Amino acid sequence: MSEPSHPLYCAVYTRKSTSEGLEQDFNSLDAQREACLAYISSQRGEGWTTVSEHYDDGGFTGANTDRPGLQRLLEDIRAGKVNCVVVYKVDRLSRSLLDFSQLLEFFDKCQVSFVSVTQNFNTKTSMGRLTLNILLSFAQFEREIISERTRDKMGASRMKGKFLGGLVPLGYQLDKERHVLVPHPKQAEQIRFIFDSVLRERNVSNVLSLVQAKGIGLPERKCKNGVVWPAKPISRAHLYRIIRNPVYIGKVRYKNKLYPGEQEGIVSEEVFQEVQNLLDAKRIKHGYRRKLIDGLLRGLLFCKACGSKMVPTYGKKNGRKHFYYICHKCQREGYASCPTKTVRQAEFNEAVIRRLSERGLLNRVEFDQLSIDKQTSALMEIAEKITYAYQDEYIEVFLKNGVSFGFRAKVKPHIGGVPKRERQAYKSRQKLKADKTTYYKALALQIREYMRVNNLSQKQCAQALGLSSARVSQILALL
Incomplete structure (x- = not known):
């Protein structure tokens, strides 16, 4: 029997969803690879030969293609080093029908064959493609069933008041043996001080100043993946999350319902409820809420005093909307954190138009003759021009009250x-x-x-x- 003129270079790809058992001498990845190598050896008479590179992904889900081993395999296919991809089962390559169809299209474009050693099919025939589609659909079906079971299990555990993981709330520490939250001696006192201060001051901004003056902040946190979150002061948003969190009265929230938790409460239910009533009453009294909106200069406008971006927002009061920009640092940490605070959008737009006209980027005479909608379109074109054509520009805008802002170019490689x-x-x-x-x-x-x-x-x-x-x-x- 004559030797084939063109050898077929085969790459073995293996995957396991969890990292459990990978430390063993002979694990699931080794078993998959051994079965694939045996199949390739049986086809040696057809010119099949195994490439030396290993493409293994241990502890990676098949729901997406963000896997280092798979990405190396795709790079070698582009380089022409691989002519055939061999897997133990179809779902080892992908459990997503959309991702798999894209991979199969990529294989066809590069003239690369695909083989599953435990599921015999030929992708060159219509029946083989139907078989492959059915197998992959079942893989996706299986993944979604597992996801639904996991969500149901987590929901049941949550309704039983169990701590499912994640960042430990300020005021608690984790008992690793029982996997239960227990009050932290020092931080629990800080939480009680926060709730008492809200009832005494009846103003969250004043409470935030007291908390920062007292040195209460978020401690350094170490994640399982080795990432370290440094210690930082409590922001306004985090303060609201603390005083709204029912975990501090020994309960947990799941789908907008409260259930008794396994952890011991830090504050009494009476104090917690009084704080909630106070916050709800202030919201009803003011009759407006700040909301984030898609502003024209979002991502381009920066506060010169602190370097934070200026966020376009609006407040609604007595049925009228008031549009303005707010310093992001003020929004997070309170108005005392930055002297800029807020500026009305009408005032700022006039300052921007004047400054852009001075820099020769806008013809003020022609601009004033346009309708409001066309003026908005013109400003958007100028913003894009600054973003993409003047990447090194930093245009400073001065308002009548002496506050200045930076109009900075910032390239966004993709829309959104x-x-x-x-x-x-x-x-x-x-x-x-x-x-x-x-x-x-x-x-x-x-x-x-x-x-x-x-x-x-x-x-x-x-x-x-x-x-x-x-x-x-x-x-x-x-x-």
């Missing part, structure tokens, strides 16, 4: 900060998720057609696809 391809993929996933029932009915029809063409019973179909009979029955029951 998200690449177009990722936005399209997200929309496709959302569409698939929203139409899940129709999708699985179509999958059931595919399985029924597969059984008819191959003259298979339900049990034989499950065996041919390498699936359990229960899973096939679960899908067919949707018809």
Whole structure:
């Protein structure tokens, strides 16, 4: 028998969702690789040979393609080092139908074959592609079932008042043996001081000043992945989260309902409820709420006093909206943290127009003759021009009260900060998720057609696809 003229360089890809057991001498990744190598050896007469590089992803989910081993494999395919990708099962490469279809399209473009050693199919035929689509649909179905079970389990644990992990709230420490929150001696006193100060001062801004003067802040926190969050003072937003959090009366919130928690309360329910009543009464009395809006100069306007960005917001009072910019530092830490505070948008827009006119970026005579909508469009064009054409510019704008701001260029590589391809993929996933029932009915029809063409019973179909009979029955029951 003559040797093949063109060898087929095969890359073995392995994946395991969790890192559990990877420290063993012979783990799941080794077992997958051994099975793939045995299959490649059986095809040696066809010119199949294994590349020396290992493409392993231990502890990575198959729900996306953000995996180092897979990315190295794709780079080697682009470089022409790999002609065939071999996996133990289809779901080892991906559990997402959208991601897998994109990978398969990439393989076809690079003329790379794809083989699953435990599921025999040929992607060159229409029946093989149907089989592959069914297998991958089942992989996605399995992943979504696991996600639903996990959410249900976490919801049940939450309703029982258990601490599920994450950052430990200020005032508590974690008992690692029982996995229960217990009051921290020093921080618990600080929490009581905060609640008492709210009732005494009846003003959150004053309380924030007292808290900062007393040196109360968030301690340094170390995450399991090694990331260290440094100690920092309490911001206004975090202060609101503290005095609104029912964890301090021994309860937990899940889906807008309160359940008894396993942790011991730090403040009494009477004090906590009195604070909530005070906050609710002040909100009703003022009759307005600040909201973030999409401002024209968002991301381009900076406070010169502290360097924070100026955030466009509006307040609604007596049925009227008042638009202005607020220093982000003031918004987080209180008005005492920066002398800039807020400026009305009308006042600032006039200052910007005047300054842009002085710099030759705007013709004031022509601009004044435009309608309001066209003026807005003109300002947007100028903002884009500064952003992309004058990247090194820093235009300082002065107001009548002596406050100055920086009009800084800031390049955004993608609209909205998200690449177009990722936005399209997200929309496709959302569409698939929203139409899940129709999708699985179509999958059931595919399985029924597969059984008819191959003259298979339900049990034989499950065996041919390498699936359990229960899973096939679960899908067919949707018809």
